[in-house]
Amino acid sequence: MAMLFATIALSIDAMLPALPDIAATLSPGAPNAAQLVVTSFVLGMGIGTLFAGPLSDTFGRKPVIIAGSGLYALAAVACYFAPTLETLLIARVVQGLGAAAPRTVSIAMIRDLFSGREMARLMSFVMMVFTAVPAIAPLLGQGIIALADWHAIFLAYIAFSGLTMLWLGLRQPDTLAPQHRRSLHLSALVAATRELAAHRIVLTSTLLQALTLGALFATLSSIQPIFEIVHDRAESFPLWFALIAVASMSGSFLNSRIVMTWGMRSVVRATYAAQLALTLVALGLLSVLEGNASFAVQVIWSIGLFAMMGLTMGNLNALAMEPVGHIAGLAASVISALATVGSVLLAIPVGLAFNGTATPLLVGVAVLMGLALLLSRRALGDARA
Numbered sequence: 001m002a003m004l005f006a007t008i009a010l011s012i013d014a015m016l017p018a019l020p021d022i023a024a025t026l027s028p029g030a031p032n033a034a035q036l037v038v039t040s041f042v043l044g045m046g047i048g049t050l051f052a053g054p055l056s057d058t059f060g061r062k063p064v065i066i067a068g069s070g071l072y073a074l075a076a077v078a079c080y081f082a083p084t085l086e087t088l089l090i091a092r093v094v095q096g097l098g099a100a101a102p103r104t105v106s107i108a109m110i111r112d113l114f115s116g117r118e119m120a121r122l123m124s125f126v127m128m129v130f131t132a133v134p135a136i137a138p139l140l141g142q143g144i145i146a147l148a149d150w151h152a153i154f155l156a157y158i159a160f161s162g163l164t165m166l167w168l169g170l171r172q173p174d175t176l177a178p179q180h181r182r183s184l185h186l187s188a189l190v191a192a193t194r195e196l197a198a199h200r201i202v203l204t205s206t207l208l209q210a211l212t213l214g215a216l217f218a219t220l221s222s223i224q225p226i227f228e229i230v231h232d233r234a235e236s237f238p239l240w241f242a243l244i245a246v247a248s249m250s251g252s253f254l255n256s257r258i259v260m261t262w263g264m265r266s267v268v269r270a271t272y273a274a275q276l277a278l279t280l281v282a283l284g285l286l287s288v289l290e291g292n293a294s295f296a297v298q299v300i301w302s303i304g305l306f307a308m309m310g311l312t313m314g315n316l317n318a319l320a321m322e323p324v325g326h327i328a329g330l331a332a333s334v335i336s337a338l339a340t341v342g343s344v345l346l347a348i349p350v351g352l353a354f355n356g357t358a359t360p361l362l363v364g365v366a367v368l369m370g371l372a373l374l375l376s377r378r379a380l381g382d383a384r385a
Contacts, residue, residue, distance in 0.1 A: 001110060002129030003164045004065065004102035007072070008045065009130055010160055011099055012038055013137035016224045017238055018150035025150075026085035033085060035221040035351045039344050040089040042217055044096025045103060046340030052101040053108060053333025058184040061109050062174045068101020069161045076154040076161075095157075100336075102164070107332040111321045112175035119321065120264050123314030124256035128249050134306075135245035138238035182327070192327045196334055204379045205320035208268070209339035211372040212312050214346030215275075215365045219305055221351030222361045229356055231295045240299065247303045251310030264315035265380045271311040272373040278304045279366045286358055298358060305365065319380075 015022075015037055023034035048068070056064040075095035082088035114122055144152045182192075196202050223241070228234035251271075259267055282301040286294055317335075324331040350364035 001106045002126045003167065004106040005126055005130040006133040007069075007099050007102050007161065007164065009133040010137050010140075011041055011095065011157060012220055013134040013241070014141035014144075014153050014156065016138050016220070016241070017142040018145060018153060019224050020228065020234070021145065021150045022085075022088075026088065032225075032352055032354060035225075035354075036085075036089055036348075037092055038221050039217060039348050039351065040092040041096040041099070042340060042347075043344045044093035045100045046096070046337050046342075046344060047093075048097035048100025049104040049333045049337040049340060051333070052104045053336075054184060054330045056101075056105045056108055056176070057182045057327065057330055060174045060178075060181065061105050061112075061176050062168065062172070065101050065105050065168060066165055068098045068105075069165050070098070071095075071101075072098030073158045073161050074098075076157045080151050080154040104332050104336045107317060107321070107336070109172075109175045111325055111332070115325055116318065116322055117260050117264065120259050120315050120318035121256055123317060124252045124259065124310065127310045127314050128252035128256070132245065132249060135242040138241045142238045182330075192330045193334060195327065196324060196331055199323050200379070201322075202320045202324065202331070202335065204375065205316045206335050206338050207342075207375060208372055208380075209313065209316050209320075209335070210342030210346065211368045211375070212308070212316070213339060213343030214350075215305065215368045216309060217343055217347035218350035218361060218364050218368075219302070221347060222354050222358075223302065225354055226298065226358050226361065230358055231298065233295070244299060244302045244306060248306030248310065251307030252314070253310075255311045255314060259315060264319055265376075268312050268315050268380065269373070269376045271308055272369055272376055275304060275308045276366060276369040276373055279362055279369060283359070283362045283366065286362070301362070 019034045019037065020031075022037060023031035027033040052064055052068060072095055075091050075098055078091035079088055079095060082091055110119060110122060110126070140156060141150075141153050144150075144156060224237060227237045227240065233240060255267060278301060282297050285297045289297060320335050321331060346368065350361060353360035353364070
């Protein structure tokens with residue numbers, strides 16, 4: 001499950017070292033437009049999740065994951081041969097559509113077998129491995145660029161997808177028995193969607209996931225330009241990103257240790273409060289510090305931002321999925337789709353606001369975290385659960 005999740009991290013993070021080359025090759029007059037290579041993939045993934053879950057409820061989990069991975073690989077071929085930025089962005093949207101299957105249906109597979117705090121605990125371990133991939137992905141991307149060029153990164157995506165599908169096919173049984181599969185009729189889908197909307201915790205968790213992912217994708221869109229332009233560390237960026245990713249694994253590990261005692265809601269609230277405080281402190285320090293001191297603040301803040309994912313997303317998914325296990329595939333689709341598309345709409349303006357400083361990113365994240373903290377305190381319910 002962690003490697004299926006990692007398809008997303010690899011598809012985004014291995015592209016980060018390539019953004020300057022993509023900008024120079026395909027959009028020399030508008031270098032900021034290269035950031036759309038990240039968010040276009042996420043947009044496609046958000047749209048694809050609307051279909052992946054319901055299809056898995058009807059045809060089974062494994063066939064849908066394998067079909068989505070096939071589409072992902074075909075889109076990677078189209079990305080490899082893309083002659084313009086517009087063509088590349090369209091292919092990236094299609095690649096995101098395919099990647100939605102392993103990302104969304106894997107959550108449904110976990111929910112088929114676990115629920116509540118046990119699901120949250122398992123998701124923490126999944127997120128821990130998932131978080132380790134960004135430590136490798138930029139280094140992989142940089143190595144591929146050194147040996148060939150940025151186009152070859154898409155060949156690595158095809159190889160990774162093939163390996164994970166082989167592992168899934170050989171090692172993981174389908175978790176949805178034929179007798180439990182649901183009709184794909186529109187009336188059944190509408191009824192299930194109405195049931196989702198009736199659960200306040202599902203709606204709250206979806207909004208919180210959108211705010212959390214919005215902060216993440218805004219950071220991923222801006223972090224390479226910040227390291228290159230603000231801190232003059234373009235060459236060493238993959239190494240620093242690896243350090244940040246490895247250090248941020250502590251969030252998932254900590255969640256796996258405390259969620260059974262503290263409860264999912266308490267952990268989520270405390271995490272948002274801590275991230276908001278860290279962002280405001282970083283904003284103040286970056287306005288007065290320069291050189292290595294400023295860079296140290298940037299690295300520490302980035303570790304906190306990525307660690308937040310391990311302390312929130314698994315818990316939010318478990319909270320949302322707990323009352324809807326009987327429609328796990330559709331529920332995972334609708335929740336993921338709304339959260340992902342919403343996060344892209346939040347992240348794109350923040351990423352495009354980059355002005356040669358880290359201020360637009362930190363201000364944007366502070367706003368998102370403030371909203372998440374307010375919503376979690378008002379609408380998340382009993383803190384003991």
